[in-house]
Amino acid sequence: MLSTTQRDRRLAWIDLRRGVEAWNIWHILAMQELRQRYRRSVLGPLWISVSLAVQVAVMGFLVGVLFKQEHTKYLPYATLGIILWNFISTSLMEGANCFVGASTYLLQCKRPLFAFVIHVLWRNLVYLAHTAVIFVIVALIFTVPLAPATLLVLPGLVLLIVNMAWMLLFIGVIAARFRDVHMMLSSSMTVLFWVTPIVFYPEMLGQFRWITDFNPLAHLLEIVRAPLLGQVPAAEPWLFTIGMAVIGWIATFQLFSRFRARIPYWL
């Protein structure tokens, strides 16, 4: 079922390359949507920051109290957790809609499919930039140290994005064919939220720590969060996420090569 010819793979590769190059599609569409969503609102895109601030204030504070955590250390940790989780979960859920939602564009003329994956990813990165402001404020209030380790956030972010890209493409292809995927993802997000160390520390799980050790999302979170808290992530999350990027892209490329040409028929 997944047998592909050399021609399929070549065309899939061309699509990926053209998709990346087509900034005129993904950037323009993302900006247009951002403008559209906040048109006629007073705060505009600032709403992204405001709603996250409220979420962090309430959730971070309450859960901190419940877990009897010291706010100075816990709040920056939870804030980053919530910010990054919002980015990851929203991207994954919207990824299910990347081709289906773009059907008017895809059935109008030939366009690289991958551009519409980047479109979703890019839009969510722009949102991430708006929510990151909240962390900066929290970091200033609780004086999170800036260390050389902070610079590791750059490779961390790159790895996060590379991994998100294959996941979104994978989900997008499957979801174009099976429309349940979107609902399936939405309902799994709550479960994933609780098995991922977003508002708790992995150590708190005690003998159940393996739950986070085998959770890919936990590792993706760690390589971006730890540097921003001034810590150097251990070797394990790096190796895990690099391996995930390689294996994920190989599998997704195979899937994409096989079904790329079929996607317009499914829309």
Added chain:
Amino acid sequence: MYEITLKKVRIEFPIYDQGGRSLRDMLLLNPVRRQIASTVRLVGGEITTNSSGNRVVCALDGVDLHLVDGDRLGLIGHNGAGKTTILRAMAGIYEPVAGEIVTRGEITSLFGMTESMDIDATGYETIRLRGLMLGRSPKEVNDTAQEIADFTELGEYLNMPLRTYSAGMLVRLAFGIATSHQPEILLMDEIIGAGDASFFDRAQARLKSFIDAAGIMVVATHHPDILRRWCNKAILLSNGHIAAHGAVEDVITEQMRRVNAAKK
């Protein structure tokens, strides 16, 4: 040198009823739903089963076609005969399951233009968005914007959201944008229409120079007059096959003959 060549092109659409698209039915193979799925009927294409055992509508089969510079092809045929499918196949959207499609030249497709318009965007934003998405540079887009503004006579309205436009004004904008760039290969699903009486003549003139500038033009239509006016050859499609191919009048006569035969 522009070209469109179709060789023995076959295009099939998988049929998914609402259940067939869900994972649940894939896994449970609910027999009742399968039965319902098997009763789906579309006007036109033949419903068959492909090599993997899935039900498919065969939208085009064994289509051979060769178009070169100067060709103005009209596509006619009943609903579901495959007119839109063949246009999308020429545009490279649907890749055929069998056969081959070769095109040379930049393709401008004028179908589905208004579907993706955002009513909250201003006229100018719409012009800009369209232009950039078609791969034009910001400078080119600005130049065309001026030209479109002059042609549509929308003036100040270009800075207002599309929701404030009347239907006729929307048509002016869509038409202006659609015809603002000289096409190499032009694909149209029906000739794009055009506003009120005073605008109509200018629109016709603009449409004429627009079509004249194209290397190859293909238009799908239900109106014999459009074929006579804009085309120099025609194809009659029927159930995904080319039923007649040749001079415009001959193909129209053949279609009339078939329609009359069906009435008897």
